[in-house]
Amino acid sequence: MEETGIKDVIxxxxxxxxxxxxxxxxxxxxxxxxxxxxxLIDMKVKxxxxxxxxxxxxxxxxxxxxxxxxxxxxxxxxxxxxxGVEVLSELDDMIIxxxxxxNLALAFxxxxxxxxxxxxxxxxxxxxxxx
Numbered sequence: 524m525e526e527t528g529i530k531d532v533i534x535x536x537x538x539x540x541x542x543x544x545x546x547x548x549x550x551x552x553x554x555x556x557x558x559x560x561x562x563l564i565d566m567k568v569k570x571x572x573x574x575x576x577x578x579x580x581x582x583x584x585x586x587x588x589x590x591x592x593x594x595x596x597x598x599x600x601x602x603x604x605x606x607g608v609e610v611l612s613e614l615d616d617m618i619i620x621x622x623x624x625x626n627l628a629l630a631f632x633x634x635x636x637x638x639x640x641x642x643x644x645x646x647x648x649x650x651x652x653x654x
Contacts, residue, residue, distance in 0.1 A: 524559050539625035539649045547628040548599050564623040565605025572600035586612035586620055593631035600630055625652035
């Protein structure tokens with residue numbers, strides 16, 4: 524991210540970002556593993572919070588007032604959120620979805636299912652941010 528300059532562009536241009544799974548980790552400003560982060564959302568994330576690859580699973584989750592089929596593959600979870608970060612969903616008392624301004628972070632993979640609801644939600648949020 525540093526070499527390509529993408530981090531600077533995202534921050535300078537205030538580009539909305541939706542991060543899923545590892546993308547959630549990248550959006551955090553703190554994690555349990557030393558790695559480069561974008562730091563766009565004030566949150567602490569634990570990598571592989573639900574276990575390793577063999578522990579991957581699917582579950583129905585409540586998010587944005589409806590059910591959504593979540594696919595969790597070595598999924599992270601949010602341990603702490605800062606002021607102003609909105610928790611959108613939890614599973615087993617672990618935070619799995621947050622929103623901060625125009626940025627959205629999800630511990631699961633909405634792109635692997637057929638439901639486009641979360642992508643549609645993000646697009647609407649982006650449009651609201653640029654108006």
